[in-house]
Amino acid sequence: MDRKLFLFFTASFMLLGPMLFASGQQGTEESEKQVAPGPFGKYDTPITVTAVKSVDDTHKYYQGEDLENNAWSRAYVDELGINLKYDWTVNGTQWDQKMNLAIASGSLPDIFPVGAKQLAMLVEAELIQPLGAIYDEYASDDLKEIQLQQGTIPFDAATFNGQLMGIPETNSFIDAANFLWIREDWRNALNLSKPETMDELIKIIYAFANDDPDGNGKDDTYGFAVSNNIYNYGYSSIEGFCNAFHAYPTIWVKDSSGKLVYGSIQPEMKEALIVLQKMFKDGVIDPEFGVKDRGKLVEDTVAGKYGVGIGAQWNPFWPYIQARENFPNLQVAAYEIPSADNKPSLAQIPSSIGKFLVVRKDFLYPEAAVKLTNIFVQHQFIDNPLREEFLEDSEKGIAPHKWPIFTTWPAFRVLDRHKGWMAVQNGESSEGFNSEQLDTIDRMNSYLDGTDDAQWGEWSTYKSDGPVAINLKRVERDGFMSNKFFGAPTETMVTKGSTLEKMEEEMFIRFIMGDTEAFDKFVADWKVLGGDSITEEVNLWANS
Amino acid sequence: MNLNLKLRREIPLHIMILPALVLIIIFNYGPMVGIIIAFEKYIPTKGFFGSKWVGLDNFRYILSMPDIQQILKNTIVIAMTKIVVGLFIPVIVALSLNELGSDRTKRAIQTSIYLPHFLSWVILGGILVDILSPSSGFVNKILGSLGVEPIFFLGDNDWFQFTVIITNTWKEFGYATIIYLAAITSVDPNLYEAAIVDGANRWRQTWHITLPGMKTIIILMTVLSLGAVLNAGFDQLFNLYNPIVYETGDIIDTFVYRLGLIDAQFGPATAVGLFKSLVSLVFISVSYFLADKLAGYSIF
Structure with missing residues (x-):
């Protein structure tokens, strides 16, 4: 029997062996390189470029079209002579895993977008090529202008040893800033004045918790929305509240001597936490907030338990428009977070770039990456008028800007939408407005004349005293505090970062819950357990 | 019982267990090669054999972590x-x-x-x-x-x-x-x-x-x-x-x-x-x- 069994094993191994040991194969380059000069120069014989992309359910196409056959892919072929083929596409949640696998197995496409950590991995492994000279030569003036609107930070983040290794996907940094959101229907019901100072804000918080703002006769509301994701920039986080005390948790700021220091361990942070601690003691922060994450807080807000929270400019779209289904009279307003003293508060922004377009090391046409980005900018923002096929079809829910391999965004498009609305309100003509501005005006009007209540979110965001208006004022008075560290994660950050983050969350939540020693203990531990070496590395980076 | 006869009777049973065995070899024994990562400063792109060998450093590092006890x-x-x-x-x-x-x-x-x-x-x-x-x-x-x-x-x-x-x-x-x-x-x-x-x-x-x-x-x-x-x-x-x-x-x-x-x-x-x-x-x-x-x- 042994022989027969042996045969069986051998046979099965011969079958399975190739599967076990197969590895990704590399594309081969042949033939002479074609030349296509200038930002929009076309390759005479179309070249085939492989890529990968993260897609999801919101990627919709017109009938008969798909990712490789749509208005953008046709522009790539017709105008640039670039035939883009996707090796694979994957859902956003699996992107990192799939990309890490591709990096680990060395089966990389020609041109592909990656995150900051992956960019660092690729550079370390020497799998991608520098793009600095190519960017300078091929980037269109409009692309350069848009990408430099917020200074050189996006390029610094993609620069390793003086070489630009990826094209950054610029986004508006200031759009991440937080606001104080207050339920106006509650504030009016209790006859409270608008929060101009921290004391007035605290008065509102206490009144919302204790004075039955929803008038249902039950003590079922809390004052201030805080979740155990204390830092999330989106909703129910505390960064904005700390900013009122001139504390800037999780980001790196300059101290009086010009050295970079970690915001969370500064004494101002303790002042902010002491106020939160008192609110917790007085029961205006949910006694159970320590077990509730942001999702739970959103549920509670939708159920009408919260009227004051700190969050992003899109809060009308989430969670308040959902809350409005339960409370049709709900109105919210954004406020500047009032300063705790007479020095105006600055809103902190992380100022980071999430995506970079990179080119595989031996790829013959690195300039294609720049050209593909040029053409996106050209057709998305510059053409006048914008071509029909690239415009959003909101009736069918089709958004062509999701189709390109890579996008990049001007810094001020959200502000521009608001400015467009304001101009029309002031009786100016909408001539020369871009399509996004016109779209916003349409949506806001359809809310105001009562034809489409679903546009309430749009209206609450862009109206004359909405969050965008506040951000515009911040821009005018330079009211932001941006993260002064924007390099790749340092060595100690990589090895000790998550331990320190976990400790910070744990200790600060404990402090809010009444453990008065937790802050000082955290500061001391943080320094010893790696914080001091991180500070050193960050300053080394700043001085280089 | 005649040994040959016994074997002949058992062959179908061995065949039935074979798929399970193959799966265990592929999914349980195969990946054990990866244990080597525990002794390396592992960088995915450099692979098991290209990464730097650090001996027991990883274990020492873990034991030095503040929360480990x-x-x-x-x-x-x-x-x-x-x-x-x-x-x-x-x-x-x-x-x-x-x-x-x-x-x-x-x-x-x-x-x-x-x-x-x-x-x-x-x-x-x-x-x-x-x-x-x-x-x-x-x-x-x-x-x-x-x-x-x-x-x-x-x-x-x-x-x-x-x-x-x-x-x-x-x-x-x-x-x-x-x-x-x-x-x-x-x-x-x-x-x-x-x-x-x-x-x-x-x-x-x-x-x-x-x-x-x-x-x-x-x-x-x-x-x-x-x-x-x-x-x-x-x-x-x-x-x-x-x-x-x-x-x-x-x-x-x-x-x-x-x-x-x-x-x-x-x-x-x-x-x-x-x-x-x-x-x-x-x-x-x-x-x-x-x-x-x-x-x-x-x-x-």
Whole structure:
């Protein structure tokens, strides 16, 4: 029997062996390189470029079209002579895993977008090529202008040893800033004045918790929305509240001597936490907030338990428009977070770039990456008028800007939408407005004349005293505090970062819950357990 | 029996086991090559053989982490208690169910206690936060009516481990109960008849016939569960813990998750995994040896 069994094993191994040991194969380059000069120069014989992309359910196409056959892919072929083929596409949640696998197995496409950590991995492994000279030569003036609107930070983040290794996907940094959101229907019901100072804000918080703002006769509301994701920039986080005390948790700021220091361990942070601690003691922060994450807080807000929270400019779209289904009279307003003293508060922004377009090391046409980005900018923002096929079809829910391999965004498009609305309100003509501005005006009007209540979110965001208006004022008075560290994660950050983050969350939540020693203990531990070496590395980076 | 004949008869059986063997080789033995990562400063792009060999540095690094003692202690306490409670409760429940006369009630109870086994911790995590809430939770309402002060089960370090063990037992004891019930049905009915003739009451029958009949299965389950001595249950802890109870709820697996998946420190994360596997191997071997010695139970 042994022989027969042996045969069986051998046979099965011969079958399975190739599967076990197969590895990704590399594309081969042949033939002479074609030349296509200038930002929009076309390759005479179309070249085939492989890529990968993260897609999801919101990627919709017109009938008969798909990712490789749509208005953008046709522009790539017709105008640039670039035939883009996707090796694979994957859902956003699996992107990192799939990309890490591709990096680990060395089966990389020609041109592909990656995150900051992956960019660092690729550079370390020497799998991608520098793009600095190519960017300078091929980037269109409009692309350069848009990408430099917020200074050189996006390029610094993609620069390793003086070489630009990826094209950054610029986004508006200031759009991440937080606001104080207050339920106006509650504030009016209790006859409270608008929060101009921290004391007035605290008065509102206490009144919302204790004075039955929803008038249902039950003590079922809390004052201030805080979740155990204390830092999330989106909703129910505390960064904005700390900013009122001139504390800037999780980001790196300059101290009086010009050295970079970690915001969370500064004494101002303790002042902010002491106020939160008192609110917790007085029961205006949910006694159970320590077990509730942001999702739970959103549920509670939708159920009408919260009227004051700190969050992003899109809060009308989430969670308040959902809350409005339960409370049709709900109105919210954004406020500047009032300063705790007479020095105006600055809103902190992380100022980071999430995506970079990179080119595989031996790829013959690195300039294609720049050209593909040029053409996106050209057709998305510059053409006048914008071509029909690239415009959003909101009736069918089709958004062509999701189709390109890579996008990049001007810094001020959200502000521009608001400015467009304001101009029309002031009786100016909408001539020369871009399509996004016109779209916003349409949506806001359809809310105001009562034809489409679903546009309430749009209206609450862009109206004359909405969050965008506040951000515009911040821009005018330079009211932001941006993260002064924007390099790749340092060595100690990589090895000790998550331990320190976990400790910070744990200790600060404990402090809010009444453990008065937790802050000082955290500061001391943080320094010893790696914080001091991180500070050193960050300053080394700043001085280089 | 003629050896040849015996072999010929057994060949189909060997063939039937073959797919399982192949799968184990591919998915369990193949990946063991990756153990090498535990001794390297592993960089995925450089591969197993290109990364730098650092010997035991990863293990030293882990031991130098500030929380490591806390984490080990939490893991062992939670896992051990789960094993012990998870052995006793199902045996008791199976014996009691066996005494129930009506088949219908028996089935109904069996199904309802088995049901939570199919819910994932992601879902249960959300539900438990609600029903264990000190202010509005259903459990504390009941306790309140008995005059007990509200207990913050998920946010109090004194109660958290207890909550973890109780909820895990509630979720999983139905599964083990079914196995024991099956063992009970395989007991020879003649033995009970003989015992009745000898004048044994229900209690005596249980003690002298049912329990000894279940012995082998109980020992097998114990041996198998001892391998999990460092498995405190990632799914459960990850979905139930929160910053307030890190002190009592942080376990090896959540630690590995942070190291390996968040920080991409594959070397140290693999080192912890290897350490866990070695401890499990020792425990399984010892308990298997004991089972053989004490109860005459062996697989091979």
